[in-house]
Amino acid sequence: MNWLSDFVRPKVKKTAQKEIADDLWLKCPNCGKLLFTKELKKTWYVCPECDYHLRLYMDKRLKMLFDNGVYSEVALKLIPDDPLKFKDSKKYTDRLRTYRKTTNRNDAIVVARGNVGGVKCVIAALDFAFMGGSMGMAVGEGVVKASEIAVKNKIPLITVASSGGARMQEGILSLMQMARTASAVNNVKENGLPFISIMADPTTGGVSASFAMLGDIHIAEKGCLIGFAGPRVIEQTIREKLPEGFQRAEYLREHGMVDVVVHRSEMKNTLATILQILTDKRATTFETKGEKNKKSA
Amino acid sequence: MSDDTNVVLDFERKIVEIEDRIKTVTALAKDSDVNIDKELNRLQLKLERQIKLSYANLTPWQRVQIARHPKRPQCLDYVKALIDDFVPLCGDRVFADDPTMVGGIGRYHGISVVVIGQEKGVDLETRVKYNFGMAKPEGYRKAQRLMDLADKFNMPIICFVDTDGAYPGIESEARGQAEAIASSIQKCLTVSVPLISVIIGMGGSGGAIAIATANRILMMENAIYSVISPEGCASILWRSADKAKDAAEALKLTAQDLKHLEVIDEIINEPIGGAHRDTVAAIEKVDEAVYRHLQELLPLSREELKKQRNQKILEMGRRLETESVEG
Ligand SMILES: [Zn+2]
Numbered sequence: 001m002n003w004l005s006d007f008v009r010p011k012v013k014k015t016a017q018k019e020i021a022d023d024l025w026l027k028c029p030n031c032g033k034l035l036f037t038k039e040l041k042k043t044w045y046v047c048p049e050c051d052y053h054l055r056l057y058m059d060k061r062l063k064m065l066f067d068n069g070v071y072s073e074v075a076l077k078l079i080p081d082d083p084l085k086f087k088d089s090k091k092y093t094d095r096l097r098t099y100r101k102t103t104n105r106n107d108a109i110v111v112a113r114g115n116v117g118g119v120k121c122v123i124a125a126l127d128f129a130f131m132g133g134s135m136g137m138a139v140g141e142g143v144v145k146a147s148e149i150a151v152k153n154k155i156p157l158i159t160v161a162s163s164g165g166a167r168m169q170e171g172i173l174s175l176m177q178m179a180r181t182a183s184a185v186n187n188v189k190e191n192g193l194p195f196i197s198i199m200a201d202p203t204t205g206g207v208s209a210s211f212a213m214l215g216d217i218h219i220a221e222k223g224c225l226i227g228f229a230g231p232r233v234i235e236q237t238i239r240e241k242l243p244e245g246f247q248r249a250e251y252l253r254e255h256g257m258v259d260v261v262v263h264r265s266e267m268k269n270t271l272a273t274i275l276q277i278l279t280d281k282r283a284t285t286f287e288t289k290g291e292k293n294k295k296s297a
Numbered sequence: 298m299s300d301d302t303n304v305v306l307d308f309e310r311k312i313v314e315i316e317d318r319i320k321t322v323t324a325l326a327k328d329s330d331v332n333i334d335k336e337l338n339r340l341q342l343k344l345e346r347q348i349k350l351s352y353a354n355l356t357p358w359q360r361v362q363i364a365r366h367p368k369r370p371q372c373l374d375y376v377k378a379l380i381d382d383f384v385p386l387c388g389d390r391v392f393a394d395d396p397t398m399v400g401g402i403g404r405y406h407g408i409s410v411v412v413i414g415q416e417k418g419v420d421l422e423t424r425v426k427y428n429f430g431m432a433k434p435e436g437y438r439k440a441q442r443l444m445d446l447a448d449k450f451n452m453p454i455i456c457f458v459d460t461d462g463a464y465p466g467i468e469s470e471a472r473g474q475a476e477a478i479a480s481s482i483q484k485c486l487t488v489s490v491p492l493i494s495v496i497i498g499m500g501g502s503g504g505a506i507a508i509a510t511a512n513r514i515l516m517m518e519n520a521i522y523s524v525i526s527p528e529g530c531a532s533i534l535w536r537s538a539d540k541a542k543d544a545a546e547a548l549k550l551t552a553q554d555l556k557h558l559e560v561i562d563e564i565i566n567e568p569i570g571g572a573h574r575d576t577v578a579a580i581e582k583v584d585e586a587v588y589r590h591l592q593e594l595l596p597l598s599r600e601e602l603k604k605q606r607n608q609k610i611l612e613m614g615r616r617l618e619t620e621s622v623e624g
Pocket residue numbers: 028029030031032033047048049050051052
């Protein structure tokens with residue numbers, strides 16, 4: 001198989017992903033300053049005023065992570081919709097239809113292959129824009145598929161979590177995805193392959209309590225929310241205000257749950273370095289101290 | 298919390314009325330020579346008929362109520378009745394012991410086993426002690442430690458699952474509840490001994506699946522197993538906790554639903570009128586099922602046991618047939 005021939009520019013319909021970027025201005029949710037979206041694109045949606053990390057859209061995230069922004073999306077098996085025939089104030093099928101239209105995605109996950117820092121790898125990324133990145137059967141299947149690709153091709157697996165948790169509308173079957181994804185990523189690890197878990201805002205509920213917390217290495221984006229229970233649920237349970245910085249990436253690192261907290265501008269380089277160290281354990285030549293490895297430059 | 302040892306569920310009211318009548322008649326007869334046998338017989342028949350009637354077509358919400366019934370046998374009741382020489386074990390060797398997560402070694406029908414499960418407590422004092430059945434990270438780490446022990450000494454693991462969910466609090470988050478649950482699920486998948494989980498009451502989301510990722514997942518007739526509580530689901534999707542009944546319907550959380558969805562392997566029938574009406578009979582039925590499944594698993598090799606468990610989990614939901622929605 002010719003790896004390079006697999007690469008195609010991502011097929012994204014230009015009009016598809018509805019973006020805040022379509023507007024000329026955008027208000028920072030943190031400092032309230034009006035920002036040029038043009039400027040925001042340059043900083044991967046980090047507020048130049050207050051350094052707040054806005055949520056990154058799927059295509060941008062993948063472009064940011066893969067070398068030269070080049071990757072190929074893996075076609076995912078279509079999963080039967082609405083196994084429970086779920087209906088609350090709205091039918092689940094109607095909700096799905098709406099999200100499919102606005103995001104031009106079938107569900108809240110994209111699996112893509114490409115190089116990061118010159119290392120071939122597969123990335124499974126969750127899309128918060130699709131029903132809050134919630135994990136149902138389709139998301140679970142995506143993580144399973146990505147894991148299978150990693151094992152079959154002996155390449156590292158990277159997941160990017162940005163999810164509120166399980167998808168309630170799929171009931172018990174969404175809960176089962178916690179076990180399915182745990183089994184899938186465990187298979188990657190048992191095959192001696194790196195599994196790097198990236199946590200973005202937010203990583204909570206059934207996603208944090210399954211594959212996202214099972215990485216060999218955990219990288220979290222600066223300031224992102226990570227936890228099991230949502231802050232509101234905790235406040236209701238204990239009836240007190242939560243401390244400052246509670247459940248933020250830095251808090252998780254302090255408490256031993258996350259290895260590295262990085263600014264978004266450093267995410268790609270950090271991931272690349274980690275992948276290179278774990279997969280290429282012996283540089284071809286010993287370098288004298290201080291000499292930079294030019295290989296991946 | 299009020300005294301709830303006499304909890305009467307709405308749909309049980311007629312049953313209780315007849316039971317009260319029987320008590321009154323019996324008491325009256327004590328003080329007189331009147332022969333009440335005929336009347337008692339009639340009332341007994343009426344009672345049986347009423348119980349059958351009330352329990353014939355339970356709604357999901359009614360099952361939620363039965364699953365939460367305070368008189369339902371709990372983890373420690375099963376341990377007491379089924380496990381000989383039980384030695385409770387404590388601690389996660391990292392931070393603390395979580396009493397909610399009951400664990401220990403003992404003999405089940407003569408076979409050395411590890412038993413793990415959540416205990417909810419039976420009165421105010423024990424409920425506080427067991428944190429209302431909601432385990433903390435140290436509980437899930439204790440479970441993992443005990444599963445390792447089982448793996449090392451090649452002992453089957455039996456889990457009794459009964460929790461509203463893992464405890465959501467500041468200290469839970471500080472000590473990594475998410476990681477503890479994720480690792481507990483992973484531990485369930487990596488041990489190479491028979492692992493049988495029985496949902497005996499409440500299968501509450503992540504807190505339940507952490508010890509219910511098993512070779513055989515059994516569920517009692519009136520137990521429930523769900524990704525979220527009906528109240529929680531209702532307040533998020535209906536924006537009103539009063540819609541819990543509707544949420545219970547929509548979530549498909551009964552044993553019958555889960556069998557249909559092929560998430561569980563077997564429904565364990567309860568005595569007529571629910572496990573809370575006849576604890577001894579309920580435990581016997583669980584015993585029969587667990588023993589039978591254990592006999593089936595014991596001949597499998599360690600490798601096969603692990604493989605079977607992972608395959609079963611990975612295949613879950615893959616065979617469901619449902620309509621597809623256009624994008
Ligand atoms: Zn700002």
